[in-house]
Amino acid sequence: MLEKRNPIPVAEAIQKVMLYAREGEKERVPLTEAYGRYLAEDLYADHDVPPFDRSPYDGFAIRAADSALASLDHPVELEVIETIGAGQVAAKAVAAFQAVRIMTGAPIPDGCDAVVMLELAKQYERNGKTYISIKRPFRSGDNISFQGEDVKKGEVLAEKGTFINPGVQALLATFGYSEVKVAQKPKIGIAATGNELLDVSEPLVPGKIRNSNAYMIQAQVLRSGATPVDLGKLPDDPDQCLAAIEQALPDVDFLITTGGVSVGDYDYLPVIYERLGAEVLFNKVAMRPGSVTTVAQLDGKLLFGLSGNPSACYVGYELFVRPVVRTMLYSSTPHLYKTKAILLEDFTKPNPFTRFVRSYVSAQGGQLYASPVGMDKSNIVTSLAKANALTVLPGGTRGFVKGDLVDVWLLDSEEGSAQ
Numbered sequence: 001m002l003e004k005r006n007p008i009p010v011a012e013a014i015q016k017v018m019l020y021a022r023e024g025e026k027e028r029v030p031l032t033e034a035y036g037r038y039l040a041e042d043l044y045a046d047h048d049v050p051p052f053d054r055s056p057y058d059g060f061a062i063r064a065a066d067s068a069l070a071s072l073d074h075p076v077e078l079e080v081i082e083t084i085g086a087g088q089v090a091a092k093a094v095a096a097f098q099a100v101r102i103m104t105g106a107p108i109p110d111g112c113d114a115v116v117m118l119e120l121a122k123q124y125e126r127n128g129k130t131y132i133s134i135k136r137p138f139r140s141g142d143n144i145s146f147q148g149e150d151v152k153k154g155e156v157l158a159e160k161g162t163f164i165n166p167g168v169q170a171l172l173a174t175f176g177y178s179e180v181k182v183a184q185k186p187k188i189g190i191a192a193t194g195n196e197l198l199d200v201s202e203p204l205v206p207g208k209i210r211n212s213n214a215y216m217i218q219a220q221v222l223r224s225g226a227t228p229v230d231l232g233k234l235p236d237d238p239d240q241c242l243a244a245i246e247q248a249l250p251d252v253d254f255l256i257t258t259g260g261v262s263v264g265d266y267d268y269l270p271v272i273y274e275r276l277g278a279e280v281l282f283n284k285v286a287m288r289p290g291s292v293t294t295v296a297q298l299d300g301k302l303l304f305g306l307s308g309n310p311s312a313c314y315v316g317y318e319l320f321v322r323p324v325v326r327t328m329l330y331s332s333t334p335h336l337y338k339t340k341a342i343l344l345e346d347f348t349k350p351n352p353f354t355r356f357v358r359s360y361v362s363a364q365g366g367q368l369y370a371s372p373v374g375m376d377k378s379n380i381v382t383s384l385a386k387a388n389a390l391t392v393l394p395g396g397t398r399g400f401v402k403g404d405l406v407d408v409w410l411l412d413s414e415e416g417s418a419q
């Protein structure tokens with residue numbers, strides 16, 4: 001007897017999954033391996049940057065008061081008593097009408113409070129001494145890069161969960177983190193089910209296809225910041241699938257299977273969840289593609305039964321797996337980044353369920369535009385290669401036309417959305 005499945009709205013399905021989302025563990029990695037990871041702690045400034053007043057120019061450090069009367073007609077002469085480069089500290093005290101030759105990055109000598117750019121000073125020698133003359137006054141503070149002007153001690157520079165981009169990497173180095181506490185990468189088991197599946201290296205034979213989903217998901221897992229664990233191909237045999245899943249579960253944070261979740265004779269995932277004693281959170285979502293997406297939990301561990309159809313499988317990962325991965329990585333915005341774009345083509349098909357159209361979003365003149373890419377069917381694989389976004393057409397609508405403003409969820413953005 002065919003069990004009747006109840007489609008639930010996408011937002012409700014996501015909510016049900018998110019109830020099981022947990023923050024992950026921390027680990028320390030060398031700074032050289034921190035790029036691309038997620039901070040496990042807020043990053044505080046434990047000192048001012050710059051840590052001392054310094055010169056932003058090559059030139060001369062002076063006492064501004066000495067230049068008060070300088071003009072084109074009456075240049076002021078100062079004696080240059082010392083030269084310091086970046087990394088050096090002036091050894092002498094600067095007295096009235098004295099200056100220090102200073103290079104960019106060197107600390108401002110005691111007593112000085114302004115810097116004259118090299119180009120604005122005339123330098124000359126007289127009786128074995130070096131002098132400069134300047135033809136305009138400088139105010140106290142002119143051309144000084146002040147201690148703490150970049151950041152003050154105690155400020156939070158990047159919050160826990162921040163993606164470590166090259167800029168964050170620079171901050172970590174600035175504050176002396178030779179090792180960085182980052183979120184441990186969740187481990188995600190991936191098993192592709194189906195008797196029809198060939199290995200990538202096998203030649204095609206009648207009735208069979210190559211397993212593309214496992215490799216697609218592997219890349220999605222990596223893109224979302226987790227580690228894929230390849231559990232291989234499983235035949236459409238409930239005993240073998242059950243044994244493989246039971247064996248794999250203890251070593252992974254989540255388990256993804258593809259295929260076998262619909263109502264076919266060889267769709268065994270529902271039976272397997274039952275035999276495992278897992279609670280099925282839902283087995284039908286009002287979305288296309290991916291309506292058969294099934295998610296179950298066993299002792300709090302999520303089992304994602306993604307569709308066998310490539311486009312449905314892909315969308316299932318981005319909607320349901322990505323946010324739990326990002327939550328483990330401490331993100332407060334774990335979902336795909338949501339924005340709006342102008343549709344560049346008519347999309348007149350009705351949308352009985354919310355439709356996620358694989359799309360290419362581009363920016364032109366400060367406006368985002370969305371073009372559907374390739375055929376909009378769940379068994380299509382080619383459209384995925386061009387997609388950088390999902391255009392979201394709500395269930396119960398039809399007749400979107402070129403020029404309509406539509407919701408788009410970006411696939412490649414490091415930024416996410418809270419909801």
Ligand SMILES: Nc1nc2c(c(=O)[nH]1)N[C@H]1C(S)=C(S)[C@@H](COP(=O)(O)OP(=O)(O)OC[C@H]3O[C@@H](n4cnc5c(N)ncnc54)[C@H](O)[C@@H]3O)O[C@H]1N2
Nearest residue numbers: 192194211212213214259260261262267307308309312378
């Ligand atoms: N009578 C009904 N039939 C179907 C329904 C339905 O509601 N009633 N739902 C359809 C929808 S929607 C989808 S999506 C698919 C989902 O099927 P399954 O998740 O059970 O997946 P399979 O049956 O195993 O395979 C479907 C399709 O995908 C190909 N596939 C499977 N695994 C891979 C892989 N690793 N790499 C590439 N391609 C894969 C497989 O060969 C099939 O062509 O069910 C509809 N049917």
Ligand code: MOO
Nearest residue numbers: 289290291292378
């Ligand atoms: O799960 Mo099926 O893709 O709705 O397309």
Ligand SMILES: [Mg+2]
Nearest residue numbers: 260262264267
């Ligand atoms: Mg099936």
